[in-house]
Amino acid sequence: MLKYQKIASEIEMKITKLNLSQGSKLPNTKTLSQEYNVGRNTIIKALELLESRGLIYQVQGSGTFVRQKSRKGYITLLANHGYTENLSYFDLKSKVISFNMINAPKNVAANLRCTMKDKVYKVERVHFVHDQILCLEETYYKVSTIPFLNNEIVGGAIYKYIEDILNIEVGYSDKYLIVKKVDDHTSEYLQLPKDSPMLLIEEIYYTKNGDPFNFSKNYYHYEHSQFFLQS
Amino acid sequence: MLKYQKIASEIEMKITKLNLSQGSKLPNTKTLSQEYNVGRNTIIKALELLESRGLIYQVQGSGTFVRQKSRKGYITLLANHGYTENLSYFDLKSKVISFNMINAPKNVAANLRCTMKDKVYKVERVHFVHDQILCLEETYYKVSTIPFLNNEIVGGAIYKYIEDILNIEVGYSDKYLIVKKVDDHTSEYLQLPKDSPMLLIEEIYYTKNGDPFNFSKNYYHYEHSQFFLQS
Numbered sequence: 175m176l177k178y179q180k181i182a183s184e185i186e187m188k189i190t191k192l193n194l195s196q197g198s199k200l201p202n203t204k205t206l207s208q209e210y211n212v213g214r215n216t217i218i219k220a221l222e223l224l225e226s227r228g229l230i231y232q233v234q235g236s237g238t239f240v241r242q243k244s245r246k247g248y249i250t251l252l253a254n255h256g257y258t259e260n261l262s263y264f265d266l267k268s269k270v271i272s273f274n275m276i277n278a279p280k281n282v283a284a285n286l287r288c289t290m291k292d293k294v295y296k297v298e299r300v301h302f303v304h305d306q307i308l309c310l311e312e313t314y315y316k317v318s319t320i321p322f323l324n325n326e327i328v329g330g331a332i333y334k335y336i337e338d339i340l341n342i343e344v345g346y347s348d349k350y351l352i353v354k355k356v357d358d359h360t361s362e363y364l365q366l367p368k369d370s371p372m373l374l375i376e377e378i379y380y381t382k383n384g385d386p387f388n389f390s391k392n393y394y395h396y397e398h399s400q401f402f403l404q405s
Numbered sequence: 406m407l408k409y410q411k412i413a414s415e416i417e418m419k420i421t422k423l424n425l426s427q428g429s430k431l432p433n434t435k436t437l438s439q440e441y442n443v444g445r446n447t448i449i450k451a452l453e454l455l456e457s458r459g460l461i462y463q464v465q466g467s468g469t470f471v472r473q474k475s476r477k478g479y480i481t482l483l484a485n486h487g488y489t490e491n492l493s494y495f496d497l498k499s500k501v502i503s504f505n506m507i508n509a510p511k512n513v514a515a516n517l518r519c520t521m522k523d524k525v526y527k528v529e530r531v532h533f534v535h536d537q538i539l540c541l542e543e544t545y546y547k548v549s550t551i552p553f554l555n556n557e558i559v560g561g562a563i564y565k566y567i568e569d570i571l572n573i574e575v576g577y578s579d580k581y582l583i584v585k586k587v588d589d590h591t592s593e594y595l596q597l598p599k600d601s602p603m604l605l606i607e608e609i610y611y612t613k614n615g616d617p618f619n620f621s622k623n624y625y626h627y628e629h630s631q632f633f634l635q636s
Contacts, residue, residue, distance in 0.1 A: 196615075197615060228577065231576060231611075233613060233615070234613075241577070241615075242579075251582070251634055251636075345462060346462055346472075346635065346636060347635070347636055348459075348473075348634070349633060349634040349635075349636070350479060350632070350634075351482070351604075351631065351632040351633070352631050352632075353584055353602050353603070353625070353627035353630075354602065354627065355602060370602075371584050371585065371586060371601075371602030371603070371627070372584070372602070373584045380462075382464060383464055384427075384428060384464070384470060396584035399584075400581065400582065400583050401581070401582040401583075402579065402580060402581050402582070403482055403579070403580040403581075403582070403634070404577065404580075405482075405577060405578055405580070
């Protein structure tokens with residue numbers, strides 16, 4: 175984690191801890207740079223990061239202000255750290271349905287920019303929030319980037335393992351949202367009747383170096399999931 | 406538009422015009438600052454803006470690279486400039502269903518942080534892409550911020566009017582996504598049978614000063630809309 179990212183997360187924790195409301199003014203950059211004992215450029219970069227994440231807004235000439243917290247119970251679409259981490263403030267449980275190593279199916283190979291001879295780990299999990307079915311996750315990890323996974327790891331926080339143990343820096347992601355009706359497979363796991371609505375979110379995650387290493391298809395239970403986005 | 410925003414949009418146009426592919430390296434900041442005849446800090450800010458919009462990625466120590474264009478036909482969820490502008494590369498047509506000034510209904514007042522005695526413009530439009538129904542838009546503008554609208558304006562690009570004529574700078578937005586089944590009203594305008602899936606996107610737009618001036622409920626035809634998000 176770079177210095178400005180560390181400062182940003184400290185400022186974020188402070189906003190949460192003090193429960194600062196919409197429009198609360200933060201100290202100016204000079205004061206913050208003294209408080210955190212870093213240069214003003216570091217503070218400016220930290221504030222830009224917080225702004226891009228929708229936590230604050232800056233008004234030229236008048237300062238930096240806290241943004242209202244989003245409605246409760248919505249899942250953020252901008253997070254980049256896998257299921258368990260993004261939903262850590264929900265009561266999340268997961269159940270592994272299947273876990274194996276296979277040759278990359280055609281659309282997986284296309285999204286991970288590899289060949290159909292390349293190996294991928296395939297993991298299927300069902301996630302629950304407050305014991306309600308949240309989604310069915312079908313996810314593929316490129317073995318050339320993620321050389322090892324086991325049952326214990328896929329039963330927990332896969333991204334924590336990738337970032338903390340494999341030391342892979344997650345760079346960015348593409349997400350595609352498509353509303354459709356459940357098919358037989360998703361109907362079974364989401365326990366929804368035929369023709370029910372469903373949100374499919376396809377996600378491709380890249381390392382800092384631009385290598386697509388993870389492709390996921392997440393099928394959300396429409397009655398148990400809502401999403402938000404601040405930009 | 407600030408200088409770095411202008412530079413960012415010039416770099417973006419260049420990427421599009423030269424049809425640069427995923428991983429193409431951009432010139433370094435020194436070269437860009439000479440090319441555009443601006444300081445390096447302006448270039449750095451421009452590149453940060455492009456990165457936050459998912460058009461490039463920066464690798465520390467090795468440079469700035471073009472990100473793959475998203476799949477075609479997907480609507481971006483990160484744009485902040487209203488319908489007509491975001492969809493300008495689609496063949497978009499709109500039809501005004503209703504336009505009037507009313508007292509703010511309860512949930513509109515809550516989202517626009519005003520009272521139910523405050524006036525709002527209510528506009529209902531149906532949007533079409535390639536002559537297919539894209540969505541039904543139900544949108545409310547706070548009269549205290551947007552003092553004037555007429556039939557001609559709401560028949561066109563409302564945000565262009567707000568930004569260019571009223572000189573209001575749009576700051577940020579909150580978006581909420583909810584998948585549900587169509588009701589009688591949406592079923593009629595989306596021309597979908599009873600119980601069809603539908604995506605509702607609720608959006609709140611704020612000025613640069615943090616004033617929520619526009620609240621929209623957009624009901625998307627699930628077969629004619631797909632969304633993407635780069636982060």
